[in-house]
Amino acid sequence: MCEANAYLIEGDEKKLIMEAVDTVDPEGEGITLVSIFGEQKFLKAHHIHALSLVDHRIFLKADG
Template sequence: MCDVNVFVVKNGVEEKVLENVDLIEEVPDGIRLVNIFGEERTLKAKMVLYNNSEKRMLFQSF
């Protein structure tokens, strides 16, 4: 599986937002994440890191 785990940093603290994310898209109120189970989250954040080897994507909240 090539899905990624998405983390967000807010005020210097990093937390996992959603695992097994398959689709990420810009929407009017931020960035929408959808995982392979159909779970969704929307963030007001920008991507600052994608590490394929670690299956890891990091967003900075704003």
């Protein structure tokens, strides 16, 4: 399996926001995450901070 878990970095903490993410798409002023189960989340004004492909993790951070 190639899906990853997405985390939002807030200060020094990493908050899990979605498991089994299959697709990360930029849309307008944010990012849409789609899981392998079809669940979707839109995060406004966030960007990819880092990817850890071996650990299957996506780290997102708020702009600004």
